[in-house]
Structures are given as C-alpha cells and as structure tokens.
Amino acid sequence: MSNFLRGLGGRNPRQQPQPARRSPTTPSSAQFADMPGQLQQYGAAPSSPHSPGKPLYMCQPFVKAALVKGSFKTIIMQPKYSERMEWIAVNIFDFFNNLNLFYGVLTECCTTATCPTMSAGPMLDYTWVDHNKRQIRLPAPTYIDYVMTWVQNLLDDESTFPTKAARDFTPNFPNTTRHVFKQLLRVFAHIYHAHYPALLHLHSEGHFNSLFAHFLAFGFEYQQLDVRDFKGVGVAALVDKWREMGVLDGQIVPSTGGPV
Numbered sequence: 001m002s003n004f005l006r007g008l009g010g011r012n013p014r015q016q017p018q019p020a021r022r023s024p025t026t027p028s029s030a031q032f033a034d035m036p037g038q039l040q041q042y043g044a045a046p047s048s049p050h051s052p053g054k055p056l057y058m059c060q061p062f063v064k065a066a067l068v069k070g071s072f073k074t075i076i077m078q079p080k081y082s083e084r085m086e087w088i089a090v091n092i093f094d095f096f097n098n099l100n101l102f103y104g105v106l107t108e109c110c111t112t113a114t115c116p117t118m119s120a121g122p123m124l125d126y127t128w129v130d131h132n133k134r135q136i137r138l139p140a141p142t143y144i145d146y147v148m149t150w151v152q153n154l155l156d157d158e159s160t161f162p163t164k165a166a167r168d169f170t171p172n173f174p175n176t177t178r179h180v181f182k183q184l185l186r187v188f189a190h191i192y193h194a195h196y197p198a199l200l201h202l203h204s205e206g207h208f209n210s211l212f213a214h215f216l217a218f219g220f221e222y223q224q225l226d227v228r229d230f231k232g233v234g235v236a237a238l239v240d241k242w243r244e245m246g247v248l249d250g251q252i253v254p255s256t257g258g259p260v
Contacts, residue, residue: 057196057205057238065206066247072217085169088177088222089161095215096151096180099187102199102208103144106191109198115140120189121234140190147183154180181215181224185233188212193234213247220248 056062068075078087103110118126118140127135128143138146154160160176162169191199191208199205216239219225230236242248 055193055196055234055237056200057192057209057235058241062196062200062205062209063238063241064245065209066213067206067210068213071246072214072248075214076218076221084222085173088224089169089173091218092151092177092180093155093161095184095211095218096148096155098211099184099215100148102204102211103148103187103191105202106195106198107141109195110141110144110190112139112141115190115194118143118186118190120186120193124234126186126190140194144187144190147187151180151183178224178226181219182229184215185219185225185229188215189233189235192238213242216242217248 076091078084116139117137118128120126125137126143128138128146129135154176158164158167159170160173192212196205199208212235216225230239239248
C-alpha cells in the first residue's frame with residue numbers, strides 16, 4: 001500500500017460529524033450478487049411536474065452548461081505512480097463527497113411528501129432490496145439516506161478502503177466499487193429528474209453537469225459503469241446527448257438506448 005490513499009485516513013465526507021447509521025436494509029458484500037436493485041415500471045404519476053414533456057436538463061442552454069470544456073481524458077488519467085484500485089478509491093471518495101454536498105442543499109426540496117418514491121423518470125422507480133430479498137419502494141430521501149450511509153460505512157471501513165501501510169485491497173473490492181457507482185448513479189438520476197429546477201434556481205447546473213460528466217467519464221474508463229446500469233434510467237438520454245456533443249469525447253461510452 002503506497003502513500004496515495006493515506007491522506008483519506010481520518011477524513012469524513014459527511015456534512016455533519018454524526019456517527020454512521022446502518023440501515024436494516026443496507027446491503028452487505030455477500031448480497032451484491034443478489035441485489036440488482038431492479039427498476040419497476042408502473043403507471044403512477046411521476047414526481048416531477050415537467051417530466052411528461054422534455055426534461056429541463058435536456059433543453060438548451062442547460063444541456064450545455066458546464067465548468068469543464070473539452071474532454072475529461074486528462075482529468076481522469078491515472079497518475080503514473082499510483083495503483084489502479086487506489087485511483088478508483090480516491091475518486092469514489094471525491095464523487096461521494098461532492099454528490100453528498102449537492103444533495104445536502106436539496107434536502108428541503110426532497111421530502112417524503114414531494115418524493116414519495118425514488119423516481120428517476122416518468123413511470124420509473126428504483127426499488128430497494130431488503131435482507132429478505134424483497135423489493136420495497138421507499139421515499140427518495142429514505143432511499144438516498146440508505147445509499148449515503150452505506151457508502152459512508154464502506155469508506156470508514158479500513159478493511160474495504162485501506163488507508164494504512166501494509167494493508168491491501170480485498171479481492172472483492174472491484175465488485176464493491178461497481179455497486180457503489182451503480183447506487184450513486186441512481187442518486188444523480190433522481191436529482192436530475194426531480195430537482196433540476198432547484199439546481200437552476202441556485203445557478204448550479206454547470207457545476208452539477210460537470211460533476212456528473214466527470215462521474216460518467218471515469219466510470220466508463222475504469223469499467224465501473226455498464227450500459228445495463230442505464231437501462232430505463234431517465235438520464236440515459238442525457239448520456240447519449242453528451243456523447244453526441246463530444247462532452248464524453250475519447251471515452252468508450254456505448255449507446256444506452258434508454259428512454260428519457
């Protein structure tokens with residue numbers, strides 16, 4: 001283990017220094033193979049009032065809003081003397097921290113009343129798989145709290161994200177990181193679907209678009225995201241649009257073929 005990850009030791013990306021709460025439905029490593037977190041499609045009214053038409057994030061000029069211009073290739077390039085798993089671990093820490101900060105300013109908009117389900121698009125809801133392998137619908141703030149608590153617990157677990165010398169990553173680490181990316185993708189998808197107007201009100205669309213584009217570019221480059229993760233996800237159309245625009249230029253980004 002090199003010094004690359006040791007800077008994470010003792011750091012807590014949560015906004016408040018509260019102890020991590022493990023939900024009774026939080027998945028464990030042993031459940032990963034059986035926890036697809038499948039999407040259910042049904043006829044309930046979507047949580048976003050603008051969802052029946054073209055989503056705001058797909059409209060001009062918002063779809064072009066960004067802080068980073070050009071390719072993300074340089075940003076995501078692995079440093080010469082780092083190890084691949086270390087580089088992935090550090091970036092997961094940063095993606096989680098930044099996404100957590102964005103969601104933190106949206107919590108007043110994301111309530112059990114406004115977001116009774118974890119919606120990612122019209123008639124598209126994520127379901128959580130509990131310890132009995134039952135798919136259950138949760139309000140979006142509850143689902144996101146479970147995700148953020150689960151990722152926080154992983155980051156705080158020295159056996160999963162080692163920061164001390166002489167500690168190595170476990171053989172299951174790649175499987176763990178792919179599940180982290182999948183769950184963070186769902187948080188991104190919900191924010192785009194249900195809370196993009198709030199980001200526009202805060203003039204933060206360029207920041208959030210750049211964070212998501214960075215997340216996508218890194219995830220595809222290092223095989224942390226799969227095209228199947230986008231099946232049925234509302235932001236699949238945004239991924240395809242950015243690929244056409246060259247935002248994800250140089251990345252191996254297969255067409256998602258997903259609906260808006």
